[in-house]
Amino acid sequence: MDLKTLKDIPAWDWPDGTEKTIHAVLADRGAGESDRLLAAELAGDYAVINDDLADSLLDIVKEDKASDALRGQAAISLGPVLEEADVEGFDEPEDIPISEKTFIRIQESLQGLFRKPDVSKNVRRRILEASVRAPQDWHPDAIRKAYSDSDPDWRLTAVFCMRYIEGFESQILESLDNPDPDIHYEAICAAGNWEVDAAWPHISRILASDDADKPLLLAAMDALVTIRPEEAQDVLGAFTGSEDEDIAEAAYEAISMAEAILEAEEGEEDEEEDD
Incomplete structure (x- = not known):
């Protein structure tokens, strides 16, 4: 083959x-x-x-x-x-x-x-x-240097890497307002991965927008799951009826994942009370 x-x-x-x-x-x-x-x-x-x-x-x-x-x-x-x-x-x-x-x-x-x-x-x-x-250990310094570079390609790489390396919350929040759509997308992904609560107003605006780009919308759905799982059903319920199969499927998956997170958190609280 x-x-x-x-x-x-x-x-x-x-x-x-x-x-x-x-x-x-x-x-x-x-x-x-x-x-x-x-x-x-x-x-x-x-x-x-x-x-x-x-x-x-x-x-x-x-x-x-x-x-x-x-x-x-x-x-x-x-x-x-x-x-x-x-x-x-x-x-x-x-x-x-x-x-x-x-x-x-x-x-x-x-x-x-x-x-x-x-x-x-x-x-x-x-x-x-x-x-x-x-x-x-060498990654944080490399990312900081890439982020401070005037070359937008290096800044894009830096924000992508912030999804995997912690300690860059302020740069992630700053990048949410970057006009470059690729950097904006990577910032949404990074904010979701690190549960950056201060990113929620920005993410919620994307989810409420009627003209958000599809990749950005899907990334915002994923970010909601970790940042505000308790709001997943209310915010994403309408998307489950989308004519776009990718969006509808992503909404269902995000709601399911959010419910699993909330159930896990409740289980941990019950264990702490038992102790």
């Missing part, structure tokens, strides 16, 4: 041996740019990622002669497995698709590449965006 066919079907339906197909294209420097780009994208899927694919992705990030687009995609594809390994740990290594040794090697390599001045801006941006999925 070729890569273009794989892209068009769900990862859980990929046949056995798919990881070898992807790996062969990644490792072939003579393969076409579009093929290697697609292989790098597919390699990060949890259905196939393993030590061999992770090593191949890392090799591409290091590959000076590879295009910025390919190196950047390879870095981004390492992000999800870095996050999984960081969250779950290695107490039960058989549950993590990469080894702890590979995890550490990726982290060290990405940090080293990010600090190299001869690595292009776009590759360094993707390295930072991927590496923050498994937070390290």
Whole structure:
């Protein structure tokens, strides 16, 4: 099965041996740019990622002669497995698709590449965006420097990274008013992830707007779940009848998640009372 066919079907339906197909294209420097780009994208899927694919992705990030687009995609594809390994740990290594040794090697390599001045801006941006999925001590300073840069691309990367690295509430709130729609979107996501209550008036205005962009509306729904779960039913109920299936489904999911959060909080309060 070729890569273009794989892209068009769900990862859980990929046949056995798919990881070898992807790996062969990644490792072939003579393969076409579009093929290697697609292989790098597919390699990060949890259905196939393993030590061999992770090593191949890392090799591409290091590959000076590879295009910025390919190196950047390879870095981004390492992000999800870095996050999984960081969250779950290695107490039960058989549950993590990469080894702890590979995890550490990726982290060290990405940090080293990010600090190299001869690595292009776009590759360094993707390295930072991927590496923050498994937070390290060097990330806050890197994010602060990116946020203070006059280049809007670096500021976008910084606000994206604030979703994963805590301690940037004031910058998140400031970015809610940024006219750049991409930065605005990332600020909404970051505010939701860190439950920034001061962002609620801004988020509520988006949810009450008749002309909010769809991606921004969906992000605001997600943010509501963590910031004001008790208001989910009242605020999002009307969206469940939307003619847009994505919006209706997102509203149902957000309401369900909010109810689960409230139930969990009630359970914790009951346990504290029993103690």
